[in-house]
Amino acid sequence: MRRVLVAELRRSAAPGAGVLVLAAGFLLGYGDGGAGSGGWMSLAVVQSFGLMLMWPVALAAGAWQSRREHRTGVLELVATTARPGQQRVLPVCLAMGTTVVGAYAALAVLTALLDGTGGYLPPGALVILALGAVWLASGVWLGLALGRLLPSVVTAPALAVAGLGLLIGLQSLPAGARWVAMLASPAMPLAVQGVHDHDFLELSARLDVAHGLLGVAVAVTAVVLLAAGSRRARAAALLPALLGAGLAVGLAPRDGSPGVDGVVAGVGVDRVAQELVCTPDTPQVCVARVHADLLPTITAPARDVLRGLARLTPAPTRAEEDVTPHWVHAPGPGGRPDTVTFTVFSGNRGLRPDAVASRMAAQLGTGAWAGCSAPFAALDAADAWLRGHEPPAADPERPDVARGHQLWQDLRGLPDPVALQRVSAVRVAALGCARDLDRVLAG
């Protein structure tokens, strides 16, 4: 068996399939020059994105390989040998599965290296990566089975197009039916539409089990179908898929998770990823656990911002990442005057400390706080006064800019202690979601 497997690994379509799958995944993941944010969950989702192309390619590669039996005319010889069909198909299944899953794993490693993936490793990310591997293997085996049933030169390209169409169709399902995509799409996490930042994403265990069960059922059906020698056996091969589909549908969560944007079932927030990791010294700077490896980069610019706000009363003494993902409808903890909040921007080019600091400092350190949207004019005016900058005088598209300039001029006319008191009051009011900040600034 080992020698036959090695021969199949070298001589079948397996090596070509591996290269094609790797190229397809790389093209999709890096075609636009960027991939994930450097977190493991983002990496898992990028891999899923790659599956949109890798899975149809694997399907087609399997069908192409199956044509070999018919093209070369070995079936007559093989039919006279003792080894049962289910054993006979094992080497080619293993060879094709090994190379496509190997390519998938190689792409994950490559992505991790290019993105500098590291830090907090949620088990959910590993589960998503493993599920992707299961579905990719089931894809190549399904291709082998369909290629055997339809041994035509057009089967492989037709399956590639059909597979891609199926995945796009699943992604395009309306919100009410999106649970089907979560269950049956090899690129399952992509069906979590509206979620662009995956660092805090967590999928429910029930969804993982249901999705994996269906993937395994498809794989078993494909292998049995490939080994089947009669019509009855081919019909029986559908049983695992039907059984798996039934169980998976029964298991799959249907209702949207409370507080999560959209109606996608089985999607939640990774509470461990949200836990704060802080500097041991003061002024304290804290980031989410999932971004802990970025803390050394963020600490210095964050402390610069705190120093710039030190004249305020009360002055903020700590900076903290807002760990509530944008796709969660949840009231924040409320703006705390002693804390400047910020969001972490990262990407394939790495974290940009200047961008973080700029957003952190804006509007008296409330700019990145998404708890409520305050009117800008008073905050802009107060912020400009504190920094000693003149704000823009006018903007035809934003009338509040002119209003802000007027408020800034009013502040300049006041004695410094009075102006500072009013600027401090505006910040506290903004964090309390007060609406009439102009009046606060006017005293």
Added chain:
Amino acid sequence: MTRVWNGMGAVDLAPTTHPWTVEAAGLRVRAGRHLAVDGLDLRLGAGVHGLLGPNGAGKTTLMRALATVVRPAGGDLTLLGHDGRRGGDLRRVRRRLGYLPQAFGYYPRFTVREFVEYVAWLKEMPSADVPQAVQRALDRVDLAPRAGYRMRTLSGGMLRRAGIAQAIVNDPDLLLLDEPTVGLDPEQRLDFRGLLRDVGVDACVLVSTHLVEDVAAACTDVAVMEAGRLVWQGTPGELAAAGAAGDPGDTAIERGYSAVLRAHRGGSAR
């Protein structure tokens, strides 16, 4: 005239528990909708048996039935002491079977050694025995120097020898060779006849061919088919003796073959 001769010596020496390696009675086999083998009676023991007959006589269909590729439509077929029609017995038969089809299919990207190893695996040989058995098979067909060549790079004669190597890799008790000498040059055919004689000491070898001189040189027994039936069986010497000077053919055995067919056709016409 139908004569049946049993090659006694080889049978007696063979360590078998069944009297005949191949035993067919009233065998009927379809080729598509056509009944290509129709009521054939045949008994074969150890030795090298030549299967002669004109095109369309049913030779290849018979070979395919004996190789368990097609299931007989009727009659009885016993192979190596097992029912040749029952699925459960076929696996045991196939382990002891070697078969070179008329259209020999192979994986062109495999090397010769890899392909023969693959067939050895398909024949459920113990994995520890495979490397040695493959080397021996390649040596016997004089392909060992080309063992590392891809199958697609082989000439027609080499492919035929590779086909014979895969057929004999498991030292089969029943070896079925359909047109094995096509593409072989005269020297290779001489070597091949030696191989047949060697294998035929212990095993039952059935060689379907149009080359009557191969039968004369290498076979202990000859069977002649016509229209799906066995019309004559005997030794090559008896076949040669069946012909007369006026019968068509360049050699005595060719004249004998022509005479046997004519006699059968004449008998059928009457």
